[in-house]
Amino acid sequence: MDVATAVGSLQRRGDRRPWVVARLVGSPNPTTNRATVTIDGSEKVSLPYVPGSYAGVTLVYVLRDPDNTGMGPLILGPAYTEVAPPPPPADAPPADQPSTTTVTALIRPSYSGSYRTSVSAWDRWNVNRLGGRSTVWQGNQYGSGPMLGFAGYGTQVRDLGALSIQRIRVLTPLVKYSGSIVLQGSSSGTKPGGAPSSSGATASGVTAVDLTAAMCEAFRTGATRGLVAVGSAYRATYGTGHPSGMALQVTYTRRA
Secondary structure (H helix, E strand, O other): OOOHHHHHHHHHOOOOOOOOEEEEEEEOOOOOOEEEEEEOOOOOOOEEEEEOOOOOOEEEEEOOOOOOOOOOOOOOOOOOOOOOOOOOOOOOOOOOOOOEEEEEEEEOOOEEEEEOOOOOOOOOOOOOOHHHHOOOOOOOOOOOOOOOEEEEEOOOOOOHHHOOOEEEEEEEEEEEEEOOEEEEEOEEEEEEEEOOOOOOOOOEEEOOEEEEHHHHHHHHOOOOOOOEOOOOOOOOOOOOOOOOOOOOOEEEEEEE
């Protein structure tokens, strides 16, 4: 196709652009100073070009003459397409959060028994009946003198590695005599040499005792390792001699 035909085709379509982007076909001929292009999908047309580097170029700017001034079309040079800026980096994914799970563990005491303050001795009350020496007694009746029951768990709760403890329920199966057992935390996790010491909040119940949040946290950190029965009501609670005696049902959250 000659130049007039290619350019005229654009003009007949009412195209008044002063320049267009054309596709360069092959390499320019430096001898004739002409290069072959196609304009908007037209047939090939040979046009003069402005000398320059066309290596690797596929698109060129073509100066048109929509007003037929006689200047004629001219290839001005390579049409470098604007390189789109790289997309912004995606938001960094959040650091992997360790997943957690909530489970329940049953922890039994390693020791349980009762201290009679009247004789300053351990396990001297109904040692051959009503659960024997491991029974946890509290109160004062029938010549017993004041008694403090005790159950020690060592570091079993702390060693769970709990992130948090939602609940600790103490199973307190009744041996005999009615009334609530009243429990208080102790820093002793094993049988003390003398009377067991305790401090802080108390919790009570008949066949089960739900410890307070503060008591649960103290068990989690290991500040509390045992429980002392400090109630005044005379009653006997099974200890290590019973499968669930003074056992802890610990519901806690840990890393999965």
